[in-house]
Amino acid sequence: MDQNMKILVVDDELVVRESLYHWFSREGYDTESAASGNEALQKLEQKNFDTMFVDMKMPGMSGFELLEKVKQLYPDTAVVIITAYGSIDSAIQAMKIGASDYLLKPFKPDQLSLVMEKIFQQNKISSEYRYLKGQLDKITRFDNIIGESDSMTKIYTLIEEVAATDAPVLILGETGTGKELVAKAIHVKSLRNNFPFVPINCGALPDSLLESELFGYNKGAFTGASHSRKGFLEVVSGGTLFLDEIGEISQKMQVDLLRVLEEKKITRLGQTQQIDVDFRLLSATRQNLGDKIQTGHFRNDFFYRINVIDIEIPPLRERADDIPLLAYHFLEKYSHETTKKIDTIDKTTLKYLKNYHWPGNVRELENAIERAVVLSKSRTLALNDFGFLKTISSQSFDSNVLTLRDMEKRHIKNILQDNEWNISRSADILGVSRATLHRMIKRQNMEKP
Ligand SMILES: Nc1ncnc2c1ncn2[C@@H]1O[C@H](COP(=O)(O)OP(=O)(O)OP(=O)(O)O)[C@@H](O)[C@H]1O
Ligand SMILES: [Mg+2]
Incomplete structure (x- = not known):
């Protein structure tokens, strides 16, 4: 049992209060007592108590009222209600509004031990719960995406927002900026997270292979198709399909996929019967699709279908x-x-x-x-x-390739950066007046980032 537990005994009857106080103190608990609800609240303001024993019938503030206040102000404090034998109804009432347990007067020491054991177990469970909850929050809060810059913070908000919808999202950004990471995060946060996340790199597969991978095929559909196989559009069922390098897919594939997105049905290669499919589409590209549309390499209608929402990840x-x-x-x-x-x-x-x-x-x-x-x-x-x-x-720092003016600019910039653009401090270090430094900043066209 945890002897570090802090206990507050609240009872207007001196005899009960004292006997409880002595019993808990003897057991080694850090114990205090109060003769009224108000006195108890004062003590709670000064110290955190883990457990309170509260008499139900007290003049002034009743045990009930005190219990209600404590549950409101200190929800983590366990409250055990003490009540006279025969008023078990009110004890049950108290349990309903948050009491952890009740004691019926008169009670014996071994009943106290039992109550304490129960409270101890409850505390243990709730602290374990808090620990696990904390761990879980960490996982669900983008634990694997690092970055606290404004632009990343905005992306976290966007992820939360789009995850709550089923809209297609196009993720843009240079290579290595974390597009796949963001796609996964959207999936994990979405209602589809119990279903598969299927990433496909469209750039890595030639058209014919991409087609059979996505749509699947029946035995004999083409030479080498010795058995039937489900495509990823079927496999993903209920989940999220992530098409990476979407800028690489052919016009034909764009048409085929557009139809799938509109009809939510596919036909395997070598089959005529249609199969219902259900997935959310996320895609990514490092190319400028606007340019590709202009040059006729990307279809406008397909672009609008996949780009209902876009998330742009800035370069590092x-x-x-x-x-x-x-x-x-x-x-x-x-x-x-x-x-x-x-x-x-x-x-x-x-x-x-x-x-x-x-x-x-x-x-x-x-x-x-x-x-x-x-x-x-x-x-x-x-x-x-x-x-x-x-x-x-x-x-x-090779002075051969830098003019004096460049050297000056670089040096000033370094000092300013090191001093978070504090002008007085930087001017001191550079050995010039603040006015001179201001002039130099202006002349060198420098701007506070
Ligand atoms: N913000 C981040 N925090 C932690 N790791 C990151 C972050 N961004 C990217 N990474 C890591 O960098 C690597 C590249 O990320 P990812 O594959 O998501 O990039 P990408 O944009 O899809 O790249 P490409 O365009 O080349 O496909 C991965 O190992 C990923 O875990
Ligand atoms: Mg990628």
Whole structure:
């Protein structure tokens, strides 16, 4: 039993109050007592009690009223009602409004032990529940998508919103920005999450193969079809189909898919009978579909069908504030995987990582960190663990390729960034007046990000 439990005894009758107080104190509980409802509420304001024993019949505030107030103000505090034998109805009433248990007067010490054991078990269950709930909330709250920048926060909201609908969503973004991650998150948050999430990379398959993969085929439909097979449009049944690289599919396939989206029926290759299908469509592309429509490579009608809602994930360089978070996330992942004890990234390196343009976005960052972890021989990742950064750093500080004015601009920018654009502090460091610094910022066309 948990002797750290804090108990408050509330009874106007001195004898009952004292005997309870002594019993709990002797058992080692941290115990206090109060002679009225008001006194009890005052004590509750100062201290958290785990359990209260409350007499039902008290002058002034009744045990009932106190119970109601406590359940409202301190829902985690367990309340055991004490009532006279013969008023069991009111005890039941009290249980209905939230009492954990009741004691009938007169009671014996072993009854108290029993009640305490029960309360202890209840507390244990509710704290386990809170723990598990917390874990679950973490999972359902985009635990695997890292990023706290404004643009990512907006994306989280969008995911929640579109997950509540069944509308087709088109996810846009450069390679490695996390399009598939977002698609999965939408599926997991949606009502279809008990059904499959089926990702298909349209760019990786030639047209004929994509067709048989999606629609399925009957035995003998084409040479080599030695048995019948369900296509993904059937397999996904009830779930979410994620068509990655949708910009790559042929005009014919666009027409076929458009029909499926409109009729919710398919025919397997080599079959005439139609089969009902039910799925939600998510798609993604790194191409500009607008351009493809202009040049006649993508159908307007299909575009409107798949693009009821779009989510655009900005490239990593446009949310550089997320880079340290991501870098540390991947550091933890790969130092854990390789069981290497690497726990930090030095400050200068982090700055370079933040300033790098990351053409391969998050995937490139992940690969860079993985490689650095594998090769590093110290507990801290440093610039020389990232070969590609070193060439940039030596280039950018090579005075041969920079004019004096560029050098000035770069230096001012670095100091401003390091000091979060605090003008007084930066001016101090640069050894100029605030007015001069303001002039320099203007002349160099610099802007606070
Ligand atoms: N915000 C993020 N937090 C954590 N990991 C991320 C994040 N974004 C991307 N990743 C990781 O980066 C890798 C690439 O992500 P994903 O496959 O979702 O990108 P994509 O946009 O679909 O890329 P492509 O266009 O090349 O298909 C994955 O390993 C993914 O887990
Ligand atoms: Mg992808």
